[in-house]
Amino acid sequence: MPKKIDDELKARAVRLVQDHRGEYSSLTAAAAVVAKQLGVGKESVRRWVIQAEVDDGQRAGASTEELAEIKALKAKVRRLEEDNAILKSATVLFAGELDPRNR
Numbered sequence: 001m002p003k004k005i006d007d008e009l010k011a012r013a014v015r016l017v018q019d020h021r022g023e024y025s026s027l028t029a030a031a032a033v034v035a036k037q038l039g040v041g042k043e044s045v046r047r048w049v050i051q052a053e054v055d056d057g058q059r060a061g062a063s064t065e066e067l068a069e070i071k072a073l074k075a076k077v078r079r080l081e082e083d084n085a086i087l088k089s090a091t092v093l094f095a096g097e098l099d100p101r102n103r
Helices: 007-023 027-038 042-056 064-098
Strands: none
Touching: 007 027, 007 042, 027 042, 042 064
């Protein structure tokens, strides 16, 4: 189970990478240095920076709010599909009980 990273730490990491990005050859290099300083994974920091850029409109992609909405909608669809499967099973069961040929 992945550990939960504090939002304040994420914001600090993003801010540090953005402030010092010009000093490094790439986003990955800057993220690696900041990640080592803060004791988190370099890929996590890089993804946080990219998501922050998407949220700020600097980069194309789905914003955090849109991703949360998509996740909620997928969960709702999954629940509705499960409910539909239960109703189909119940319909088959009750239709079988009401069939006069089964008596």
